[in-house]
Amino acid sequence: MNRRHLLKLSSAAFLAPVFPTINTKANSKPTGPFRFCLNMSTIMGQKPGLLHSIEIAATAGYDGVELWVRDIEQWLAEGNTIEALAKFIASKNIRVENAISFTEWLVDDDGKRAAALATLEKEMKMMAVLGCRRIAAPPAGVSKDTPVDIQKAGARYRETLVLGRKYGVMPLLEFWGASGTVYNFGQALAIAAAANDADARILPDVYHLHRGGSGFECLNLVNGKVIDIIHMNDYPAGKPLNEQTDADRVYPGDGAAPFKKILQTLKAMGGTKTLSLELFNKSYWEQDAMTVAITGLQKMKALVSGL
Numbered sequence: 001m002n003r004r005h006l007l008k009l010s011s012a013a014f015l016a017p018v019f020p021t022i023n024t025k026a027n028s029k030p031t032g033p034f035r036f037c038l039n040m041s042t043i044m045g046q047k048p049g050l051l052h053s054i055e056i057a058a059t060a061g062y063d064g065v066e067l068w069v070r071d072i073e074q075w076l077a078e079g080n081t082i083e084a085l086a087k088f089i090a091s092k093n094i095r096v097e098n099a100i101s102f103t104e105w106l107v108d109d110d111g112k113r114a115a116a117l118a119t120l121e122k123e124m125k126m127m128a129v130l131g132c133r134r135i136a137a138p139p140a141g142v143s144k145d146t147p148v149d150i151q152k153a154g155a156r157y158r159e160t161l162v163l164g165r166k167y168g169v170m171p172l173l174e175f176w177g178a179s180g181t182v183y184n185f186g187q188a189l190a191i192a193a194a195a196n197d198a199d200a201r202i203l204p205d206v207y208h209l210h211r212g213g214s215g216f217e218c219l220n221l222v223n224g225k226v227i228d229i230i231h232m233n234d235y236p237a238g239k240p241l242n243e244q245t246d247a248d249r250v251y252p253g254d255g256a257a258p259f260k261k262i263l264q265t266l267k268a269m270g271g272t273k274t275l276s277l278e279l280f281n282k283s284y285w286e287q288d289a290m291t292v293a294i295t296g297l298q299k300m301k302a303l304v305s306g307l
Contacts (some may be wrong), residue, residue, distance in 0.1 A: 016107045033267050034138060034304055036297055037097045037276035039066040039231065040064040043292055045285020048073045050085075053289075054092055054240065060293040064097035066276050067132070067227075069123050072099075082129045089130060092189065096132035097274050098172065098229055099123065100204075104141030105160050106182070107173075112141070113156070120160060124169040134228065135164070136203055137171035138182075145180035148187060154194020172203035172229065177211025178245070185214035189221065206233035206257050207249050211241065216262055224271030232300055234259075245281040251299045259303045276302050 038057040048056060050071050057065045076082065089096060101123055104116040120135070127135055133235055137160055142148075160171040175188040182188060185204060192200040204227060209216060219227075232257030253259060266273045277296040286291045 002068040007108070010176055015265065032304065034263075035063040035097070035272060035273055035274045037064040037066055037274050038066055038293055038296070038301055039061045039100070039110055039126070039228070039276050039278035040225040041099050041100075042277050042279045042296060043285070043289040044068075045282065046287075046289040046292075051088060053088060053163075054094065056290050056293050058092035060290060060297055062094065062275075062293070062297060064274060066098045066100055067096055067099040067130075069102075069135075071125075072126060083185075086130050094226065096127070096130045096136040097276065098136060099127050099132055099135040099169075101135050102138065105137060106139050106156055107141045117142070117159065117163060119128070120171075121163055121167075124164060127169045130168040133169060134172050134201075135169050136174050138174035138176060139179055142179070142181040148181055148191075150187070150190045150194050153182070153191045154196070157195050159196040161195065161199050165199065170199050170201060172201045174203040174205075175208060177205075177208035177213060177214075177250075177297050179212075183208075183212035185209060185212070185218045192226070199224070201228055202226055203229055203231070206252070206259075206262065207231070207233045207235050207244075207246070210257065211236050211244055212243075216258060216265070219262065219265045222269065224269035224273075226268065227266070227273065228271075229274040229276055230262075230266065230286045232275045233277070233279050249279045249281055251296055252277070253299050253303050260306065263307055265301060275304075 006087040040053050043053060043056065054065055072085065101120065103123070104112055105120060107113050107116070123135060137157065149260070151290065157173055164170040172186050173192055175182045175184060177183050180241060182191065188202045192202055202222070232252045233249040234252050234257045237252065237256035239248060277300060279296070
């Protein structure tokens with residue numbers, strides 16, 4: 001890592017002239033059942049870079065971040081080390097809650113799946129160094145509208161869980177509302193059950209719950225162990241469901257999602273839930289990244305305070 005660049009990023013003066021009134025305490029202890037997290041998709045359009053993205057999240061007051069594996073790999077390809085990244089994250093008093101991965105662990109091709117598991121293992125090793133205990137396991141690589149064999153999918157998900165236990169980095173089963181494959185909470189729940197593994201977890205997303213037709217009452221079917229993290233975002237009321245895309249996501253509370261019900265259900269499950277802001281809104285990407293991060297955190301905290 002370039003020492004001069006690191007010192008520049010770490011300087012308190014870097015942000016003070018722009019946001020003199022914000023609280024720069026990076027990671028105050030959460031006092032309730034929720035932690036607040038920033039998924040780097042929310043500010044990726046501004047291209048702040050890996051270290052600056054982490055610093056933005058910490059300075060804005062988030063408890064944790066969701067890092068994208070591809071961003072970490074790009075940073076390592078520039079000659080940096082995973083140990084240096086771990087040290088930088090620790091210096092910001094922030095936690096890596098989850099890693100966003102796109103390995104094709106679910107595909108039917110045995111060769112591709114074996115290669116995907118090897119890649120997933122490499123990613124888990126990196127996450128372990130960063131102190132990250134989770135990694136996303138979405139239906140990447142599966143052809144759209146391909147019927148899913150629940151028992152096969154469960155067995156394949158169990159393979160990833162067995163791998164995860166070697167490194168203490170557990171895969172979270174993710175569903176994508178418009179994927180046409182694993183797009184519904186019911187499918188994810190069935191796959192998790194078919195895995196027959198106590199470490200099975202599901203990674204829900206407010207937009208995907210809506211887009212895939214799951215609704216939100218389904219969250220009442222699981223206990224606190226099944227959901228560690230939920231991706232927080234909202235969806236517009238006036239646009240037809242099948243025309244909505246990731247780019248339509250808006251700040252939590254700015255759309256039509258029933259957040260009071262969602263958050264009450266999550267709270268009733270027990271355990272601490274991480275609320276992670278995940279947006280792909282191009283209009284937000286045109287704004288200052290720190291402004292977006294702060295605005296998103298304020299909106300999530302306002303929803304929680306209204307319970």
